[in-house]
Amino acid sequence: MTTATSIGKAVRRHEDPRLISGNATYIDDVKLLGMAHAAIVRSPHAHANILNVDVTGAANSPGVVAAFTGADVQEQLGSLPAGWVLADMKTPNHPPIAFEKVRYVGDAVAVVVAETPQAAADAASLVEVDYDVLPAVVNAEEAVKDGAPQLHDDAPNNIDFEWEVGGGDYDAAAAEAEVVVKQRMINQRLIPNPIEERGVVADYNRATDQITLWTSTQIPHLVRLLFAAVTGHPEQKVRVIAPEVGGGFGCKLYIYAEEVICGVIAKLLARPVKWISGRQEGYQATTHGRDHIADVEMCGNRDGTITGIKTTVYANLGAYLSTFAPGIPTVLFGFTLGGPYRMPNVACKVYGVLTNTTPVDAYRGAGRPECTYVIERLVDIFSKETGHDPTEVRRKNFIPKFTDGHEVSTGVTYDSGDYEPALDRALEMLDYGAFREEQRKARSEGRLIGVGLSSYVEICGIAPSAVAASLGAGAGLWESSTVRVHPTGKVAVYTGTSPHGQGHQTSFMQITSSELGVPFEDVEVFHGDTDKQQMGTGTFGSRSVAVGGTALYMSLQKVIDKAKRIAAHQMGVPLQQVSYESGTFYVEDIRERNMSWGDVVGEAYSAKNLPPEMEPGLEAVTFFDPQNFTWPFGTHIAVLEIDQDTGESKVLRYIAVDDVGNVVNPMIVDGMVHGGVAQGIGQGLQEQAVYSEDGQLLSGSMMDYALPTAEDVPTFELDRTVTPTDVNPMGVKGAGETGTIACSPAIVNAAVDALSHLGVRHVDMPLTAEKMWRTIRDAKAAQSD
Amino acid sequence: MTTSIAAPFKYHSPDTVEEASGLLSRYGGAARLLAGGHSLLPLMKLRLASPEALIDLGGIDGLSGIREDGDELHIGSMTTYAEIARSGLVAERAPALAEAAAEVADTPVRNAGTIGGSLAHSDPAGDLPAVVLALGATLVASTAGGSRTIGADGFFTDFMATALGSDEVLTEIRVPGGGSGSAYAKLANKASHYAVVGVAAAVSVEGGVCTSARIGITGAGPHAVRSPQAESALVGSTPTAAAISSASQLGGAELAGQFNEDIHASAEYREAMVKVFTERALTAAFARAGG
């Protein structure tokens, strides 16, 4: 029976009352009795030997509890690990507090703990550090050159790894091809910018030797595991709680220095310790994303057939390896370089490079936006070169519809796909023919407008553990669920996913209510506390509903199966004759012989008449490990106008047609697309982390890093096609990242389209006003020559 | 290190301008006046400024409000951007000021930030300095000993520096009457909404001929400046589109070699944009002047 809260319905979120009333508890709202406050002293230099750190003045400052240098606590703090290990990769030591050398502006050098945040800040300014400043390098391509400053002794030429993937024979294909287009493309460094910065509260219970960490994270269970691994504190005595988390977008997906520092110091001092990042502090100390320098090419024939793609990428990893860093520019970048196209020949080489910058790791999309950007920009350049309409080149090269798997040349198997209808629908929403007419008219009036397409396939539903492990993942990427039916019939769901805005409580309540037939409001979903949900992986990679939701779905089936056996026993009929629907167990064909949900649950717990050898209770646990990734796809279209006097760009329309398989809550899925697209527009038009040559972060605050505002984005036009997956029983693919993955190439394609009559072929992101002004000026000058 | 907690300071909330001025004298340059706080407090939170004391002007009566005085518009220094942007009087008498005030930062900032704070801070990318230059405003500076007036032309002396004496409090901004059309046009920084380049223009037209033109430019150089070469090119001419365009090519000519350069815009781009926005501001101003 379908209800207003069933799977597929736009249900108002269960989370929202606490959020709109100011009653939610975010990390900075956690207050413990006797809590002290930590301030971290950070390096102002990008690269320097530490000659001396003197915390005496700080330790004597009013209100100070303790002050530590890196050397004071190096044994307790250990080294932060890389959780993704590629073949022949270097794993440089990463002390949470540097004690020999600092390698980026923001590297921690001391920590001061005081009674108030004010006293901590005052004392931190008294810490004296003597540095022997060294030359720095911030650009990945420069860093691998002979003579470049060396960050780590065990990574010669700053190369952390060289990684390759491919299929077919690109060089042979290019030799035979009628057309080869080549381009250098910069995918600029971004700062993820959840509106809540990071923070940690650590507490130590001397009686039980338990450390409790509240931390603003996407992965409480992995933080527990990694905290134990780094500090040696027994994992079973570490409890990690992700409170309400104010956004993540990938940058809260790691074990961070401050988590280790606060946990260890709380134990040393035997009192709670809190650290809350300021925004500028976070810009230095929280991971960045993207930062690729890529030489890319595509080959094919004059008729518009694409035969191959090749990329050579210098991926900037920053000064140390963040937890998942090695996996992002490699596995999540290279395997889908064929996109939604028949791409028989793929060649991908990636250099992972260490530089004197903030570590780089996943940012929404994580490798897949960089991949889609390369493909979709190249498809447009190739279309121009071969004289075909970009819509037709895409259509001509799409992999035809498939429902039971399609192996691509890089060796991965897409689950299901039907790419043309999404393109068709997007073009219909735009009215492509009318747009081209409008564009001609606009040009005749001296206005610059353009349209850009982006058709994409993404790897989501991360991940089949064995596959991920073979590619370097250091932990299984399954997800777990527990469904606990209480004796009153109310249902508690515990999930290992850890939402930070995605509305898992609502979606999982819908799944539970739909499957069990119990009222929506009789379900409560718990997440983010490792003492409640014992095992889990977390929320990233558009995995939570596809993997975590499936784990929940499977637990629900186990609960129903057991309840049916109880009902069959009670009603004295064979199990196969019992059906369950909307809260009633009944004997097939004899509806009047039935038991209610509440009665069966009551029997499960009273345990007075259960089937022989059945355990009492009604509870199920599932660890779900998918057999494949999921592969959502779609087509996005951007329409852009460029002011030729100033170079300012404005997005006039944005159309997104996504196929994420079946959908649990369309309102939530649409919201995810909106947010991702806005981030993609941000990358396309205005966001960039800028370093000076000596490693100072010039875009060091929100005054200089241009996040999109409400003024910078249009109202979005969305639709979906639905191609379910068979990777999981609900047929869901995951929806968190389509926006960032699809959007930025659509923006740049639109800008280049707007300027194509001036001979412009490529512009690197972000399309700032000045850059576009120069591009237009130079193109006009070249035309008049 | 990074912090968002200001260093400790003493706080005073005087009841009169005289008292505030006396406090300024007493601290001998180590104290700062606090108006809306929206320029100063961010610097203090980052410990880029650590004054010994803040002297809050918020408790002094009579520093806020907009009124007509004969031909002039008198605006109290503690009047917020929002009050100026909403004022019918300002919209009618000094549209450039209304436009600029409405373009400052954002809704909550405009509710707290003040015209006096903006002018006294002389941020090179602040919007209002360009406007008071174009409007030929007079600024009133007061001490315990009395008041003096400073012409806008002589007020902005250097990067974040003004002609205000160390014990002077900016109390009022007087906008003269007589100007017949003014406008403000701005290329905003996408991150901060400060002006990458902002240009205010005020013009008068009689019998189809431009009789006066004043142009104020912000964002482009170390402090807001006028653009006399462009102004001269207009006075005495018929303000056709071609004449405006031609004069605009002189916009900011006086800043040659001094254009700001940062991660948001090169000097070359700023130089070009001053011309573009000079033309936009002039075009709108002449349209209002009925020219």
Place this chain on the structure above:
Amino acid sequence: MGHEISVTVNGNSYTNVVEPRQLLSQYLRDELNLTGTHVGCDTTSCGACTVLIDGRAVKSCNVLAVQASGADVTTVEGLADGDEYHPIQKAFWNEHGLQCGFCTPGMMITAVDILSNNPQPTEAEIRTGLRGNLCRCTGYHNIVKAVQAAAAEMAG
């Protein structure tokens, strides 16, 4: 040195002694435990800390608590009338105007200010009015819809 301040917050009167450098945001969060007002930056950029001071939206991370002495402050906790949500709260819920919720209190407060000055704003006016409040989750799409819905409800 402490200064005594008296502030009305959400209809309740408070008198406290505060350090001059204490920000209004810190005062609300730390002294009054009204933690619905969030702090998302150090530069008056993000607007998460926006509250109403004497009826006008202001970023409370950029106001000293001492400056607010004598003022009437409304935070997100004071938007509702008892159990009845303010129309802006209802609209944010109904229109899915929030995801992680961190920017939401400040965003709603600024929206209240916008609607108090301009009860029937255009989409462009809403977008411009909200540019000092950053949201990283929603792309602003449903926030704009929520402000429109609240405007419609408040117009009756």
